[in-house]
Amino acid sequence: MNAMTHDTARVSLPRIHWLEFTNECRRSFRTPSYYLPTLLFPLCFFLMFAVILGKGSASATAYMLANYGVFGAAMAALFGVGLGIASERESGLMRLRRVMPMPMSALLLAKLGTAMLFAFIISLLMQMLTLLLTEATLTLGQSLRLLLVHTLGALPFAALGAFLGTFAGANGAVAIINLVFLPMAFLSGLWMPLSMLPAWVADAAPLWPLYHLAQLALMALGWAGGNSGWLHVGVLLLTTVVFALPAIHRLHMR
Numbered sequence: 001m002n003a004m005t006h007d008t009a010r011v012s013l014p015r016i017h018w019l020e021f022t023n024e025c026r027r028s029f030r031t032p033s034y035y036l037p038t039l040l041f042p043l044c045f046f047l048m049f050a051v052i053l054g055k056g057s058a059s060a061t062a063y064m065l066a067n068y069g070v071f072g073a074a075m076a077a078l079f080g081v082g083l084g085i086a087s088e089r090e091s092g093l094m095r096l097r098r099v100m101p102m103p104m105s106a107l108l109l110a111k112l113g114t115a116m117l118f119a120f121i122i123s124l125l126m127q128m129l130t131l132l133l134t135e136a137t138l139t140l141g142q143s144l145r146l147l148l149v150h151t152l153g154a155l156p157f158a159a160l161g162a163f164l165g166t167f168a169g170a171n172g173a174v175a176i177i178n179l180v181f182l183p184m185a186f187l188s189g190l191w192m193p194l195s196m197l198p199a200w201v202a203d204a205a206p207l208w209p210l211y212h213l214a215q216l217a218l219m220a221l222g223w224a225g226g227n228s229g230w231l232h233v234g235v236l237l238l239t240t241v242v243f244a245l246p247a248i249h250r251l252h253m254r
Contacts, residue, residue, distance in 0.1 A: 017106045024110035042072030051133045061136040066217035067190045069126050069150045073119035077154040078177050080115045082161030086173035115154045123150035145220035153213040156239040162247035184208050209239040
């Protein structure tokens with residue numbers, strides 16, 4: 001009987017993770033206060049600067065497509081995961097989850113998967129706007145590479161969001177995430193080229209994970225980078241580990 005129970009639990013573990021992911025997706029898409037800003041904010045920025053002010057210039061559009069896709073992916077991950085965890089901690093739901101017969105990995109992977117789904121949607125919508133409203137063109141290879149970079153690029157920022165979400169309630173988490181995210185986006189050169197910013201900003205840009213994700217996105221479109229792509233990948237993987245491990249520890253302890 002014990003062996004049968006153990007086998008059943010082992011077989012059902014993937015189903016538990018899948019159900020948690022689908023429930024998290026439903027919750028996100030049933031919360032307009034989350035999905036509308038998450039989808040519309042980066043798209044509006046892209047329309048304003050790439051299409052209206054940029055007048056559809058192909059090179060400028062490609063640059064902004066890469067960077068605003070990164071902005072949207074990081075925003076979806078930071079706020080989706082960070083605010084989700086902060087809200088569940090504040091409401092007591094996280095305490096209830098710890099006594100339920102469900103692995104904490106199901107919760108974390110569900111939130112991570114949802115953030116990656118939003119990053120994918122944002123990147124896809126931006127590419128559609130690019131093809132419909134600007135002179136820029138994308139090959140199939142460029143499109144797929146950019147989708148991959150933007151989607152997987154949500155990983156380190158989901159880890160950072162999970163870490164920040166363990167320090168405050170929902171209202172406090174909004175302030176903390178904005179204080180981290182918005183300056184980092186500016187200092188990473190997402191809103192304007194680093195060549196237009198003071199020299200010290202450009203010199204310090206490699207300190208920020210958003211810079212490395214933006215470089216990978218530009219490389220996906222064929223822009224030559226100053227460093228190897230593996231360096232950028234390594235920095236992002238290190239960022240994921242550095243923030244994911246303490247976040248998991250704090251979630252188990254609090």
